[in-house]
Every structure is written in C-alpha cells, then in structure tokens.
Amino acid sequence: MLFKVPRGTQDILPSETWKWQQVESIIKHVSDAFRYKEIRTPIFEQTELFQRLVGETTDVVQKEMYTFTDKGNRSMTLRPEGTAPVVRSFVENKMFGIPDQPVKLFYVGPMFRYERQQAGRYRQFVQFGAEAIGSADPAIDAEVIALAMNVYQRAGLTDLKLVLNSLGDTECRKAHKDALIAHFTPHIDEFCSDCKSRLDMNPLRILDCKVDSGNPLIATAPSLPNYLNEDSAAYFEQVKSYLDDLNISYVVDANLVRGLDYYNHTAFEIMSTSKGFGAITTLCGGGRYNGLAEDIGGPSAPGIGFAMSIERLLLAMNAEGKSFDEEPNLEVYIVTLGDDAKRPGFKLLNELRKSGIRSDMDYMDRKMKGQMKSADRLNAEIVVVIGEDEVAEDVAMVRNMSDGTQEKIATSELVGKITSSLKR
Template sequence: MKFKVPRGTQDILPSESWKWQKVEQMIREACEVYRYQEIRTPMFEQTELFQRTVGDTTDIVTKEMYTFKDRGDRSMTLRPEGTAPVVRSFVEHKMFGWVDQPVKLYYIEPMFRYERQQAGRYRQFVQFGTEAIGSADPAIDAEVIALALDVYKKVGLKDIKLVLNSLGDKDSRTAHRDALVAHFTPRIDEFCSDCQNRLEKNPLRILDCKVDRDHPLMKTAPSLTDFLNDESRAYFEKLQDLLTKAGISYELDPNLVRGLDYYNHTAFEIMSTAEGFGAITTLCGGGRYNGLSEEIGGPSAPGIGFGMSIERLLLALEAEQVPLTNDDALDVYVVTLGDAAKQEGFQILQQLRSSGIRADMDFLDRKMKAQMKSADRLQAKWVTVIGEEEVEQQIVQLKNMAEGSQQSVSVEKLIEIIQAEVN
C-alpha cells in the first residue's frame, strides 16, 4: 500500500524549509524589538474553549474544527486559531497579576481547520500571531498593527495595504444588529441556510458570507460605522490619529468583518496588492477582543492581536519575486582516501564541528573525483584531502575552492585557518 500526505497538508522539504527558518528568524527579531515574548500552547484544547470564544455560529466552529473524544470521553479539538488558547493560558497562569502590563506575547504554531484547500491555504497551516492583553489604550492597537506591518517590510514585501474598520462596543453592535435583522428579514429566504441561521444568532456574520457576497442586499446593508456611539467613534478616531502620526497609511472599509465572534472596536486586515497574487488577498487579520478573558472565567483584561499565515507570506514573497538568501554553503568538505584516512578524517570532521565550523564528508566510500563533485554541489569553501601519507605525517592537504590554491597544514593549523575565515 502506498501512503500519501493527507489532503490539505504538505511536506516541507529541505529545499523549502530553509525559507521558513529564514522568515521565522526575521519574525522573532521583530518581536524582540517590540518586546513581545514567545508562548507555546498545547496543540489541542477542550472543545468548549473554542465554542465559547470563537463563537458557535462561525464557520470555524460549525464546519472546520478537528474534534475528537479522548480516552476519558472528553471532547477535544485541534487548535484552529491561536487567540483563545493564549487567553486561556493568560487566565490559568494569572498573567493579569504580572508587574509588567500589558502582557505582550507571540506564537508561531500549527493550526488545523477542515477547509477547502486553495493556494496558500491548508488544513494544517502555520500561523504567526501576537496578543497584547491588559490594555484598552488605542495606542496598543496601533503598536500591534505596526508590528504586523514591520514584519512584512522586514521580509521584503512592498505591495501591501492596511484596511481598517471599527466594530464598536457592545451598545453600538446591539443597535447595528437590530438594523441588520430588519434589513435582511424580508428577503432572508433568498440567502443560504447558514445566513438564515445567523439572522437571529449573529446577523453581522451574514456580511462575511462567501456564498451570498453578491446579493443586492449586501451592498445596501446598514454600515456599522453609522451606529457607533460617541465612545466607540472617539476610540476609532484616536487609533487613526496615532497611525497617521506614525506615518502608517491605511484605508477604511466599513464592510470589513472579522470571522470570529470575539472581536470588538478595532478590526484590521493587511492585504497583498501584488499583481497575480490571487483572488484571496488577505495576508493578516486581527482586532480587539475586550470580553474574551471574562468569557472563560478570568478578570476583565482587554486585548488585541493578529494572526498571519506563514504559507501566505511565502506566497506573497513569490508573487513580488522577493529573493531570500540561503546561507547554507559548507565551510569544509573532508575528502578521504582509504580506511585509515576515513578514520582520521572522521575525527577531524568532529573537531571542525566542535569548533563551530560547518563540515561534512563522504559516507558512501566513493572515489576522490566523486567526493570532489559533492564538495562542489555543497558549495564548500574549503576541501581537505587526507590519504595514507597525510595520516602518517598528521597533516591534511587544504584547498581553497575559490582560489584553487592548496597547502599542507597540521590539523591544529587547519582549524585556525578556517575559523579566521568563518569569523
């Protein structure tokens, strides 16, 4: 029987994995500058955590979660998004009592959603996200947005844009909800079954429907911005002022609705404007969630965060033809001729590695010519040749591959020469 990678997943081979490492390294460097610290949560959580926080009317909960019963007959779910587990950890470990507030965290972890595979979208995907919990200041919203944009700039993306909206506070959303119900009710039978179910539970989710996005009522639906109360409007204006003063350009989109129920006030997306990127242009999405901690039994702890797919980031780099450099060239390739030379060569190989020098050798008992070809393919800067004579004299023949020069050196001198070049 032949086995294949599960549908909606992928093997990331060494020819591609270095790109992931490069991008993740740049992400970690950006987080360090902003003083966000890494958190790692379990790959699965109690199902109820996501039902209570993400929302039982969302596509994630109703259609996309990987849920199973464990041996204790408890319902568990593979993590479909990162915010709920982080907030659960925030509450469980009483981070609200830490001296430094807000608590600023980031993660780079696999997520799991049973959805239709598309370019850059998988059923197992890696998400980089941040959560800043403990502040209701619009300045922290601006900081989170700035960090997301800085990550994209750091990796080299230029064709991106920031889109903003305000979802308002509870009172604003209640007024908008009533207006949406009145707007859609007369013709709700023309919408899909999901939208019909959402009408009473969460009509705002109708605006996020992919099936009925072109229905005429979508274009004339009441805008949430028209229902913002004074407090919500002032909050949104402060955020815009902060972004403008920081030199961050943005577009306002009153129809921007995030796909998770816990968002309020700030909602944002960063999109690719690169030609040929694809129909789905969103690279990153996030927003504010002021009641999430209380929803799972914690104290009041307003938060804001975002999530960005590493797969789609790499796709955007491809679309813009941004090169990533792979600094994977080998420092030294050890060529050996004969059994005694191989034993000596392996000892030298380990000495080189212990000194922080990237080194490798042949393990297939190939002829010298084949070994030299391997050194070329691995872009080795130096080659050491060891035969019977070199073993007896405790030396190696050291060849500089770029210059073509060669010299006889002792093992101690060999490490000294290479380290001077490497450092």
C-alpha cells in the first residue's frame, strides 16, 4: 500500500529546510533584540481553553479545530493558534508576579486548523507569534507591530502594507454591537446560516463573512470608529503617534475586525502588495486582548500580540524574488581504499566532526572513482585519501579540490592542518 502525506500537510525536504532555518534565525535574532523570550507550550490543550478564549462564534472554534477525546474521557484540541496557550501558561505559572513587566514572549511551532488548502495555507502550519502581557501602554502596541515589521524587513521584504483599526473598549463594542443587530435584523434572512447564528452573539463577525462579503448591507453597516468613546479614540491616536515616531507607515481600515473574538482596542494586519503573491494578501495579524487573562481566572493583565505564518513569509520572499544564503558546503570527504583503510578513515571522520568540521565518507563500498565523484557532487573543499600504503606509513593524502594540490600528512597532524587550511 502506498501511503501519502495527509491532505493539507506537507513534507519539508532537506532542500527546503535550509530556507526555514534561515527564516527562524532571523526571527530569533529580532526577538532577542526586542528582548522577547521563547516559550514552548504543548501541542494540545483542553478544548474549553480555545472555546472560552478564541470565541464560540469564530470559524476556528466552530469549524476548524482538530478535537479528540483522550483515554481519560477529556476533550482535547490540537492548538489552532498560539495566544490562548501562552495566556494560559502566563496565568498558571504566575508570570504576572515577575518583577519586570510586561512579560514579553515569543513562540515558533506548528498549529492545526481543518480548512481548505490554499497557496501558503495548510492544515498543519507553522506560526511565529509574539505576546507582550501586563501593560496597557499604547507604546507597547507600536513595539509589537514594529517587531513584526522588523522580521519581514530583515527577510528582505519591501512590498508591505500595515492596516490598522481600533475595536474600542467594552463600552464601545457593546454600543456598536447593538447598532449592528439593529442594522442586520430586518434583512438577516438574506445572509448565510453562519451569519444568522452570529447575529445576537457576535454580529461583528458578519462583517468578516467570506460568503456574504458582497452583500450591500455590509458596506452600509454602522462603522466602529463612529462608536469609539473618548478614551478609546485617544488610545488609538497614541498608537498611531508612536508608529509615526518609528516611521512605520500604515492605513486605517474601519472594516478590519480580525477573526478571533478576544481582540479589543488595536487590531492590525500586515499584507503583501507584491504582484506575484496571490489573492490572499495577509501575512500577519494581531491585536490587543485586554481581559483575556481574567477570563481564565488570572488577574488583570492586558496584552497584545500577533501571529505570522512561516509558510506565507516564504511565499512572499519568493514573490519578491528574495534569495537565500547558500547552504554550507561539505568541507572534508574521506576516501578509503580497502578494508584496512576503512577503520582509520572512520576514526578520522569522527575526530574531524568533533572539531566542528563538516565531514563525510563513503558507506556504499564504491571504488575510488565513484568516491571522488561523490566528493565532487558534494562540493567538498578537501579530499583525504587513505589506502593500504597510507595505513602502513601512518599518513593520509590530502588534496585541495580548488587547485588540485596534494600532500602527505602524518595522521597525528591531520586535524590541525586541515582545520588551518579550510576557508572559514
């Protein structure tokens, strides 16, 4: 029976993992510069965590979660996003008691959503996310956005657009919710079943509906900025002022609501404007989530964060024609001739590797010609040849592949001389 990779997933082969490692290196470097520390949470959590924090009315909870019952008859879910697990860990491990606040965290890892596969979108995908928990300062909003922008810029992307909106505080959200209910109720039969079920619980989700996006009632729906109270409007102005100070350009879009229920105040998306990127332009999304820690029994700990898809970052780099550094070449290839040479060659291989030298040898019992071809294919800088004569003399023949020069070197001096001759 021929097995295939599950639908919506992918094998990332060695020819591609080098690109992933470079992107992950950028992420870790930028996160370190911003002083965000890595956190690693479990792949699965209690289902109720996502139901409570992500929101019962979201597509993520209603349609996309991979949920299973474990042997203890508990409902568990493969994490569909990273914020809820991070906030759970923040509360459970009492990180609110750490003297230095806010607590700044980042994560990189697989997430799982059962959705239709599209370019750069998979059912198992990898997210980089950052969370700053414990501060209600609008400057931290700008810092989090700057972190995300910095990662894209370090990756070489230039075709970027930052879109902002304010969702306001609880008071604003309620006033806007009442206005939306009044607006949509007389014509709700024109909308899909999802929108009908969301009308009373979370009518804001109707504005984000993909099925009914062309309905004229969405275009004429009450605009959230018109319902911002004085404090919320002032907060949003401060966020924009800090972004101006950082020379980060942005566009304000009153229809930006994001797909998760926990957002309030600042919401944002970073999009690719590259012509070759495709129809779905969003690279990254995030926002403020004051009140999330309290929802699971923690103290007041306002937070803000974002998540970006590594797959879509790589897709954007390809669309803009950004190149990757070449993978480091093989430094030393050991050619052994005859059974008596195999063991000293194998021992030398281990000594080279312990010295941090990228080394390999033949394991297919090839003749010398075949081994030399293998060294060529691997772009080895140096080839070490050990045959019966070399074993008897306790030496090895060392050939520089760039200029063809070679010399006999005593076994005891091999590692030192090879190390000094390598182009590092």
